[in-house]
Amino acid sequence: MTDTFPRARTAIAGLATFGIGETPGYSSMELTAQAALLAVADAGLTLADVDALFICQPDDFFAGLSFAEYLGLQPRYTDNNRTGGSAFMSHMAVAAMMLEAGYIDCALIAYGSNQRSNGGKLATKITNNQWDAPYAPIFPLTGYALAAARHMHEYGTTREDLAAVALAARAWAQTNPEAFAKGPLTLEECLSARMISTPISVRDCCLVTDGAAAIVMTRTSRARDLAKPAVPLLGAAAATWWNSIAQAKDVTVTAARESGARAMAMAGVSPSDIRTAQLYDAFTINTILFLEDLGFCPKGEGGRFVSSGAIAPGGSLPVNTNGGGLSCCHPGMYGLFAVIEAARQIRGEAANQLSGVDVALAHGNGGTLSSQATVVLGSLATL
Amino acid sequence: MSPETHWRTALAEGRLLLQRAPDGSAVFPPRLAAPGSGGPLEWFEASGRGRVYTLSWINRKPPAEPYHVALIDLDEGARLMSRVEGVTPETLAIGMRVEAFVDHDGDAPLLLFRPVEEA
Numbered sequence: 001m002t003d004t005f006p007r008a009r010t011a012i013a014g015l016a017t018f019g020i021g022e023t024p025g026y027s028s029m030e031l032t033a034q035a036a037l038l039a040v041a042d043a044g045l046t047l048a049d050v051d052a053l054f055i056c057q058p059d060d061f062f063a064g065l066s067f068a069e070y071l072g073l074q075p076r077y078t079d080n081n082r083t084g085g086s087a088f089m090s091h092m093a094v095a096a097m098m099l100e101a102g103y104i105d106c107a108l109i110a111y112g113s114n115q116r117s118n119g120g121k122l123a124t125k126i127t128n129n130q131w132d133a134p135y136a137p138i139f140p141l142t143g144y145a146l147a148a149a150r151h152m153h154e155y156g157t158t159r160e161d162l163a164a165v166a167l168a169a170r171a172w173a174q175t176n177p178e179a180f181a182k183g184p185l186t187l188e189e190c191l192s193a194r195m196i197s198t199p200i201s202v203r204d205c206c207l208v209t210d211g212a213a214a215i216v217m218t219r220t221s222r223a224r225d226l227a228k229p230a231v232p233l234l235g236a237a238a239a240t241w242w243n244s245i246a247q248a249k250d251v252t253v254t255a256a257r258e259s260g261a262r263a264m265a266m267a268g269v270s271p272s273d274i275r276t277a278q279l280y281d282a283f284t285i286n287t288i289l290f291l292e293d294l295g296f297c298p299k300g301e302g303g304r305f306v307s308s309g310a311i312a313p314g315g316s317l318p319v320n321t322n323g324g325g326l327s328c329c330h331p332g333m334y335g336l337f338a339v340i341e342a343a344r345q346i347r348g349e350a351a352n353q354l355s356g357v358d359v360a361l362a363h364g365n366g367g368t369l370s371s372q373a374t375v376v377l378g379s380l381a382t383l
Numbered sequence: 384m385s386p387e388t389h390w391r392t393a394l395a396e397g398r399l400l401l402q403r404a405p406d407g408s409a410v411f412p413p414r415l416a417a418p419g420s421g422g423p424l425e426w427f428e429a430s431g432r433g434r435v436y437t438l439s440w441i442n443r444k445p446p447a448e449p450y451h452v453a454l455i456d457l458d459e460g461a462r463l464m465s466r467v468e469g470v471t472p473e474t475l476a477i478g479m480r481v482e483a484f485v486d487h488d489g490d491a492p493l494l495l496f497r498p499v500e501e502a
Contacts, residue, residue: 131412132464134493135452142439146454150437153477198440198472246454246464251437 005093005266006100008232008383012343013223014043014216020329021180023210024117028057029070032112035212036071043216044227045106047071050216052104054079054091058113058124058332067110077104084126084366085280086238088335089373093236095217105218112212113331120208124332126367129244138197141205141283143245143368145197148285151252152199154300157288159199161303163190165284166203166326168312173323175313176351180209181327204284206325206334213336215343224380231343231377234359235266238373245368252300255372256293256363264295267359267376271295274376275357276345277317278338280365281324287311290363291319294374313352321345321352335364339375346379358382386413389426395492397485399429401461411461431483432499433457440472455481455496467496474498 016038019031026034032055040047053075057063064080067073079094081087088109095107115121127139137143151157167187173179185203193203223230239255239262242248264270271294279290288302296317297305305311311319320326322341325334342360344350358379365372384392386402390413393400402410402424404417410424417424438453449472456462467481481496 132452134489134491135464135466136441136450137439137452137464138441142441142452145439146437146452149439150477153437195440195442197442198438200439244464246462251454 003237003262003266005235006096007234007266007268008378009220010096010099010217011220011223011230011232012215012377013218013226013230014039014041014045014228015340015343016042016214017178017337017340018212019112020178020211021209022116023114026114026117026210028059028112028114029067031114031210031212032057032067032110032214033070035112035214036108036110039214039216040108042228045216047073049106050108051075052077052095052098052107054081054095054107054109056080056082056087056111056333058115083238083240083371083373085282085333085335086364086366086371086373087333088339089236089362089364089375090238092217092233092339092375093238093373096233096236099217099219107217108214109217109336110212110214111333111336113333114210115332116208116210132244132246140368141200142197144283144285145200146245147251147289147369148199148283151285151288154252155303157303159191160187161288161307162199162204162284163187164306165281165287165311166190168306169281169320169324169326171312172321172352173327176323176328178351179323179328181207181323200283200285206282206330207327209329209331211329211331211337213340215336215339229347230380231346232380232383233375234269234378234382235263235376236374237262237266238371240371243367243370248369252289254289254293254369256290256374259372259374260294260363263374263376267378269359269376273359274361276321276342276354276360277319278321278342278360278362279319280334280338280363281320281326282330282334282365284326286365287319289369290365294361294363318354321350321354338362338364342377346377386415389413394485394494399431399483399494400426401429401457401459403427409457409460411463429457429459429483433481433483433496435467435475435477435479435481436462437477438475451475465494465496467498469497
């Protein structure tokens with residue numbers, strides 16, 4: 001079946017982040033609400049304009065209800081979808097369809113977590129299934145380690161290649177005032193870092209930060225008259241191939257291959273048209289797998305691609321230009337932050353602003369490389 | 384009896400069961416219907432032999448020893464997570480031949496593997 005999608009008919013009209021890094025004293029609800037208020041104001045709208053809520057909180061399985069109550073929203077539609085860190089790209093796909101259909105007029109998509117200030121551990125109630133649990137893999141880290149180990153075995157990817165991802169992320173973070181992890185990071189430090197679950201060391205893991213993000217989506221016809229440049233959504237696709245990593249047919253290939261191809265087909269672009277990619281880098285291996293699966297380099301070449309400097313400042317494909325989950329922020333689910341960085345690049349407002357960004361891709365990942373969702377954003381020039 | 388209960392009952396008796404889908408593919412974990420088609424599934428006893436597909440050693444605070452998890456490809460085609468007993472980081476490798484056994488020392492019977500010589 002061929003996808004149908006209302007290419008560029010809907011757009012991001014407002015966006016905001018709040019409390020990235022450490023925000024002691026704030027609850028997850030408060031962080032998220034602040035980001036939401038800022039995003040609505042950024043669009044030049046008011047809360048009364050919001051008639052649909054899409055939210056996925058780390059610790060509140062009824063977030064759609066409690067968050068609506070907190071802000072006094074009475075959404076005509078509430079979506080509490082949980083596909084891990086990819087949930088927000090899926091929210092965008094649904095919001096676009098509903099906006100196009102006239103079912104809703106203005107969607108708020110929000111996320112926030114105080115997981116760093118509130119204990120400093122990944123805030124999730126999700127864990128291994130009953131078949132994997134007796135062997136005690138660290139959830140979700142070991143799932144990624146199993147994929148990385150096989151990628152190394154099959155394609156000769158090295159720990160230096162993994163480190164190149166962390167180093168590129170840090171290089172971008174250095175010049176992003178919002179990024180949490182700055183300061184020098186060397187290849188030697190990456191290679192000598194404490195090993196957690198081979199071949200994933202502490203330097204291969206994303207940050208544990210606080211932070212919130214929100215976007216407002218409406219029809220492009222309306223967004224272009226609002227306060228900020230509209231960022232049209234050209235394509236959005238999700239794909240789920242498994243939950244447990246043990247059920248992957250090939251742990252070196254993720255459903256990003258499908259979600260990316262479908263989103264790009266909807267958008268009418270190919271990888272070479274994409275000026276910058278924001279990839280959900282929960283672990284260094286993610287970036288390598290997604291670069292391959294999204295078609296930015298051939299399968300198996302991701303390690304050599306990143307080691308060539310391609311994704312770092314000055315490279316041919318700027319990736320995670322905010323510093324990513326590895327050095328900017330990772331409050332449990334990173335997806336919406338990737339979307340916002342892509343949108344900021346198109347609006348010309350990114351901390352590390354690139355020249356001529358008309359098409360940007362944001363890719364989300366959930367579970368243990370389980371759920372994949374891709375969005376392609378464009379400028380009004382791409383309409 | 385549910386498929387999962389049937390599988391666990393067999394494991395307690397020392398038998399590793401898999402299911403076979405109408406297209407001939409082996410299915411694990413046990414379930415009610417063939418994934419993808421919803422077709423009927425047939426139980427069969429697996430050889431227990433397989434090969435390490437990928438692995439990860441998990442470090443703990445010393446003096447606790449590291450432990451590992453591995454994904455095992457059974458010869459019949461199914462893949463599952465387990466552990467290989469009697470190995471070290473130096474000896475356990477992707478591609479290693481292994482065979483299943485059931486460990487009864489814990490709270491519940493546990494499927495484990497041990498290395499075997501390449502046939």
